[in-house]
Amino acid sequence: MTEPTAGVWAPTRALGRTVLLTGLLLLLGVALGRVDLVLLAAPFAIGAAINLHRRPRAAPEVTITADEEHIVEGGEVEAGITVANPDVIGYDLVVVRTRTSPWLRLRHADRPFAITVPSDGWAAIDLPGEALRWGRQDVGPAAARAAACGGLLSCRPIVTPARGVRVYPVTEPFNATEAMPAAAGLVGAHRSRRPGEGGELAGVRQFAPGDRLRRIDWRVSLRTRDLHVAYTLSDRDAEVLILLDVLGEVGLAGGARGGSSVLDTTVRAAAAVAEHYLHRGDRVSLLEYGASGRRLRAASGRRQYLTVLEWLLDVRADPVDESLLLPHHISSSALVVVLTPLVDPRAADMLAQLTQSGRYTVAVDTLPKDATPPVRNQWTPAASRLWRIERENVLGRLREHGVPVVQWAGAGSLDLVLRDVARIASAPRGR
Secondary structure (H helix, E strand, O other): OOOOOHHHHEHHHHHHHHHOOOHHHHHHHHOOOOOOHHHHHHHHHHHHHHHHHOOOOOOOOOEEEEEEOOEHHHHHHEEEEEEEOOOOOOOEEEEEEEEEOHHHHEEEEOOOOEEOOOOOOOOEEEEEEEOOOEEEEEEEEEEEEEEEEOOOOEOOOOOEEEEEEEEEEOOOOOOOOOOOOOOOOOOOOEEEEEEEEEEEEEEEEEEEOOOOOHHEOOHHHHHHOOEEEEEEEEEEEEEEEEEEEEOOOOOOOOOOOOOHHHHHHHHHHHHHHHHHHHHHHOOOEEEOOOOOEEEEEEEEOHHHHHHHHHHHHHOOOOOOOOOOOOHHOOOOOOOOEEEEOOOOOOHHHHHHHHHHHOOEEEEEEEEOOOOOOOOOOOOHHHHHHHHHHHHHHHHHHHHHHHOEEOOOOOOOOOOOHHHHHHHHOOOOOOO
């Protein structure tokens, strides 16, 4: 869509100097009666008239392109800027500059580009690079300013909005034991405590109406002179709730090749845990412990995994004045994996509340080992040591109250605590 010339194009300083010089020479030539001054002004006047005879009517069109494929941290990004000229007059010079997210390292994106665009044509600028950190990163906004008519006219800066790039977190290798505290679904890969059609032998009992003949245990039947059948435990799926503590951010984010902050560890661990259990056929849901309390409903399958990755892109530090998490919001049969740095006292209170309400809870410590507050004075190191001692006391009290706490370490991080939780869940409860 074209715009009126007066609204898009304006005279440049070059045109102003041309008009000023031409007028001054003509005035002096007439006043002093010197023809040579008039002849000297003629080229400037003729050149300006020829260049301004045909003026552009439309501004350049700027478009930002970026990859929309599955990009992970440390992966390559293909971005670019396209400048199109919808007018019949070519642009003598177009200066283009763009801004990018600090977590997108695009080659030469920190400097302006000078290009020429012919009439009814276009020119492209390639910006290859690398995605350093997960999240919704932006390429742009980009601005372009064109000059035409021999540099005598220039358009106002044309700004195009940013183009978003979705960078998914790196899924750290993670494996977990098959022991689950509760398997509540109808089908799945985990052994439940309920009899049914499964592959795990539960024992031998007397034959009852409805039992299948192929289940008859002939050795026991011949010995006891009564028909006995072997019965099995059903294989069922489990619900896993991944609870993300987003009350604050600790540590410095360094991207795919640098250090990890609390949110980095939390998001990457959540993606790894979700991928593992979804691959096993379980149902996975996510919940934020923060002001917004964002939640992703439980589901299973490949589609849920992609939804989880999309949901994790919007994780932000989200302090809250009051605790919004109530135990009745969480299924009693779900395994609750809490990813928390245990920096805020409210996180420890929340863990104790979940455990006391009978939820199967596992706390995963996401605090980086090298996380230290910025040095402000000579008392900062001593205060940091005291804070870590107090934090160790909190961890000890949580373990005393039956809350298993484990440091996130990738593969096998939850094996021991999951076995303990499953053993406690399967133990008989006193009435």
